[in-house]
Amino acid sequence: MTTTRDGLLTAAAAAFDRDGYVRATIDDVCDRAGVTKGALYGHFSSKKALAVAVLDRQAREWAKNREHLQRVHRSPLQVMVDLGYLVNQDRAVVQRLLFQAPICDDVADRQIAQWTSTVRDLLRTADYRGELRDDLDLEACADAVIAALVGVHLMSMAVEHPDGVLRQVAGVWRIWLPALARPEVCATLRVEPPRKFRV
Template sequence: MTKQERAARTRDALLLAAAQEFQRHGYDRAKLSAISSQAGVSSGALHFHFENKAALAEALRTDASRALRRAAHLAHRRRTSALQALVDVSHALADLLRRSIVVRAGFLLSCEGAHGTGLNLRQEWQLCVQQLLAEAADEGTLAQASPGPHLAGVLAASTIGYEVLSRTNPEWLSSFTLTGFWEVLLPTLAAPDTLTELRPGGTDTAHQASNAALRTGFVPASAGPALP
């Protein structure tokens, strides 16, 4: 193993340990000594890669953002329609949040808006929803010719609410739960002739996008028990 490979593995181990520590105790109560111990490295090795706790949190935010953006981009790029892309992107993001503790921790830290640059993935998700609804309107696939001013906010708030609820019960981010959400919503959102073509459970694109984001983004999956 080369020096560069060892350094990359150490960094990944530290991020995984930091994600676990932040999720257990929150940012303020998390201890660098516990993170280095969990990662199996010395305190000096931790500080070689990350100057302080804020730097670790920023790295988690950045890795989560890259993975989520890549998954959304891939799901959007392979779409058949804007509404199906919206469904697929939501499934891809939920899949990432289920499978990667690094993404979950980074998402939470970005949404808290503390100890960092102000990156907010919840706001980015709302912008993504707005864009896809606008594209759906242009395609003529919405039940209404133009999405109302509050529709994107309602959709974003509903799906983000599942992430909040999943912190105590991972079932809220399950594919089954999200599919049920779209089964209820799509009949009021989509034009009748479009509805029959939509798959509320997502297409293969959604799972492929989350897999690609984990693989190419070098984001470790959860080291704990597998989530549903």
């Protein structure tokens, strides 16, 4: 069952996606959700609080997807690859809030730290399983992988067709996986997007 709060978050995500943070209005969010301003302010103290909640919901979904992928894939490196595509699945909202709205700068730091921590954990697991090349600095590798994926986010603001973003993410993995994984492991990994993300 969808709650009023969930409906507001969905409506806000659509409004921020269409208009960006600055131009999106509380009135528009309320109209989309079919609620009054009083109902909105019963859940969120401000437009910024609403934007932060949208980003937090997206981060929770990403964490749930990570758990699902870890059940599906044997290799933590394949989990990392698919998470790279998942981050870009909601790129319109993330771009307009996380990377463009100065009011959400503090949230960007927190979310990027979460992504980096996730990649670091997956790399450590892959290292424990003997999947990685010897003598890698896993901290530096995690930072660099996230920097590359964030770069794709920023570049994709100029790309109209989502398939272009998928090609850019695949390019990140074609460069990074051979640098990280042992050749015999790299040969088993899919660098293309999962079928459900293909356009």
